[in-house]
Amino acid sequence: AQTVTQSQPEMSVQEAETVTLSCTYDTSESDYYLFWYKQPPSRQMILVIRQEAYKQQNATENRFSVNFQKAAKSFSLKISDSQLGDAAMYFCAYRRASSGDKLTFGTGTRLAVRP
Amino acid sequence: EAGVTQFPSHSVIEKGQTVTLRCDPISGHDNLYWYRRVMGKEIKFLLHFVKESKQDESGMPNNRFLAERTGGTYSTLKVQPAELEDSGVYFCASSQWGGAQETQYFGPGTRLLVL
Numbered sequence: 001a002q003t004v005t006q007s008q009p010e011m012s013v014q015e016a017e018t019v020t021l022s023c024t025y026d027t028s029e030s031d032y033y034l035f036w037y038k039q040p041p042s043r044q045m046i047l048v049i050r051q052e053a054y055k056q057q058n059a060t061e062n063r064f065s066v067n068f069q070k071a072a073k074s075f076s077l078k079i080s081d082s083q084l085g086d087a088a089m090y091f092c093a094y095r096r097a098s099s100g101d102k103l104t105f106g107t108g109t110r111l112a113v114r115p
Numbered sequence: 116e117a118g119v120t121q122f123p124s125h126s127v128i129e130k131g132q133t134v135t136l137r138c139d140p141i142s143g144h145d146n147l148y149w150y151r152r153v154m155g156k157e158i159k160f161l162l163h164f165v166k167e168s169k170q171d172e173s174g175m176p177n178n179r180f181l182a183e184r185t186g187g188t189y190s191t192l193k194v195q196p197a198e199l200e201d202s203g204v205y206f207c208a209s210s211q212w213g214g215a216q217e218t219q220y221f222g223p224g225t226r227l228l229v230l
Contacts, residue, residue: 105158
């Protein structure tokens with residue numbers, strides 16, 4: 001069975017600084033997808049970034065980028081130039097490449113942004 | 116385009132009572148998922164519909180939980196009778212059917228508290 005581990009329950013970053021959230025996973029599959037979702041307080045969970053396992057290039061979305069290390073089964077999220085609006089719960093998730101398959105989530109990391 | 120909606124946003128019931136949660140997916144999305152997050156733990160998969168059919172219900176905790184998706188549109192998740200351990204946030208997500216790159220879009224969740 002696949003598992004996802006987020007070892008940092010809480011993180012804090014100064015506004016405009018950079019922060020990295022960690023995620024490791026375990027799977028025997030060779031093809032899969034990895035995701036970072038963000039849930040701001042009392043708001044909807046939204047997709048931040050996704051990574052296809054078959055792609056060696058790390059995904060980026062504006063200030064958000066990932067460091068995908070397939071051999072190490074590591075998938076960290078880097079937030080550059082942190083903003084107050086980045087304060088949220090961040091969930092790392094895994095999905096097999098099969099269409100329609102479920103997401104497997106980590107326990108989440110709560111990110112606080114200090115003004 | 117309207118996102119995934121869930122009703123109610125909060126529900127407080129007593130042990131032994133019945134509660135029904137509703138999810139309206141994004142129009143045209145054949146895939147509908149239910150997930151649950153118990154306080155402080157990971158978000159766990161409950162079940163997956165493709166249109167009106169249950170594709171995977173391996174995450175349903177027990178037979179006190181009944182999910183339906185009549186006509187392949189909205190879905191309901193009924194808990195009867197509710198127990199204390201059913202407390203948590205119930206999320207619904209939907210996605211289009213169409214290949215391995217599909218993205219799941221989440222609703223705001225229903226916060227259930229069983230007293």
